[in-house]
Amino acid sequence: MDTLSRRTKTMAAAVVTGPGTIEVRQTELPHPGKGQVRIRLEGSGVCASNLTPWSGPEWMTFPTEPGGLGHEGWGVIDAVGEDVQGFAPGERVAALSYHAYAEHDLADVSAVVKLPPALDGVPFPAEPLGCAMNIFRRAEIKPGQVVAIIGIGFLGALLTQLASRAGASVIAISRRPFSLDVARRMGAAEVIEMDDHWQIIEKVKALTQGRFCDRVIEAVGKQWPLDLAAELTCERGRLIVAGYHQDGPRQINMQLWNWRGIDVINAHERDPAVYLQGMREAVDGVVAGRLDPSSLYTHRYPLERLDEALDATRDRPDGFLKALVTYA
Missing domain, CATH: 3.90.180.10 (Medium-chain alcohol dehydrogenases, catalytic domain)
Structure with a gap:
């Protein structure tokens, strides 16, 4: 018709x-x-x-x-x-x-x-909202965990909100003061300016009493944030790659990943049915108030x-x- x-x-x-x-x-x-x-x-x-x-x-x-x-x-x-x-x-x-x-x-x-x-x-741009829901599900974030999110753009801000509302303590890391203010509004417990590699590591180490983070979500798509994400992941923690790494190959510190026993999740879905599942969850999440992208x-x-x-x-x-x- x-x-x-x-x-x-x-x-x-x-x-x-x-x-x-x-x-x-x-x-x-x-x-x-x-x-x-x-x-x-x-x-x-x-x-x-x-x-x-x-x-x-x-x-x-x-x-x-x-x-x-x-x-x-x-x-x-x-x-x-x-x-x-x-x-x-x-x-x-x-x-x-x-x-x-x-x-x-x-x-x-x-x-x-x-x-x-x-x-x-x-x-309602459902595709990116659905991506956030799928990444959140793959991250397996639980109450009481410490979660670092590197890169507070639209996706990082959504994940900050989802993680904090799930009961996690979120450390938001971003280069823009504006983004850090957004992260606070989305529920981040701590914010760190993304400027000096080793200073960031020392700040997170101090915040976590030397343990580092149960979950680290890299949401930038560049080499340095990926390197930083590994450094901030605790032993037997989970590193979730959400950044869009399509501008060239990457190198990783396999020695560190191996020694700490890190689980690495590539959160980019390719199954259309999984995309749709995330989009449906986004609809339900916004209606229920678990997700509020309106200010973003x-x-x-x-x-x-x-x-x-x-x-x-x-x-x-x-x-x-x-x-x-x-x-x-």
């Missing part, structure tokens, strides 16, 4: 035409195939994983497909394809789709979650200013945590 196409056959979509440049074009309205829904998008989150293709590496092909790179959309279903059950036009949903920098996108029903009335009017959406842009949103995600001006692109 496709009611909108009776009135219009085009939509606005952003096209990345080259490194650091976009155009918003009128393009053909997509039609849902078997097992798909079409979503009239209200908005999409801007993901840091976009920054590498945005910079124009050799392997990148321009122009992108209309709406390409966007994958954190939410909105209202306006058409359903063949054999779709359990979803209907008019229902508000969030989805893991792949052309969400546009007014409409298609998504397989296996990648769509319903948004209950309690979330009416609330922006710091910057909002219309679609025609997507380039500014991507630049802000790269440059992280003071006060920046998460950009949303919203559509009228």
Whole structure:
């Protein structure tokens, strides 16, 4: 069933035409195939994983497909394809789709979650919220544990909130004073400026009476934070890699990892069903009050200013945590 196409056959979509440049074009309205829904998008989150293709590496092909790179959309279903059950036009949903920098996108029903009335009017980039829930689950954080979180951006702030509300004592480590203030608001017991490697180690050692941390979540995606994370993990502790390490190989101190008996968790999921599980848990968590991301959406842009949103995600001006692109 496709009611909108009776009135219009085009939509606005952003096209990345080259490194650091976009155009918003009128393009053909997509039609849902078997097992798909079409979503009239209200908005999409801007993901840091976009920054590498945005910079124009050799392997990148321009122009992108209309709406390409966007994958954190939410909105209202306006058409359903063949054999779709359990979803209907008019229902508000969030989805893991792949052309969400546009007014409409298609998504397989296996990648769509319903948004209950309690979330009416609330922006909901479900993919990063679901990632936070999946990382938290993989970390196996328990009451009374000491948890260090390295890197307080959007993801680190969410994990600080989840861990502190689970009864853990959180040590938040970040380079920006603004981020440390956010960590305090999210429930961190201690905050440490990320400036000097050995001073940070000594501060955490003192805070933990020499034991270090039961769980350490690395949420930056660079070599130094990964090195630091290992140093802060206690014997038989768990190091959780949440940073997006896609800019080159890494070296590790295997001697330290081995000697301390560290469990290392790569928290990047690749199973679509696990993505969906995390997204559902995020919906439940926000409705129940276990997770409140509302103050972390710091910057909002219309679609025609997507380039500014991507630049802000790269440059992280003071006060920046998460950009949303919203559509009228």
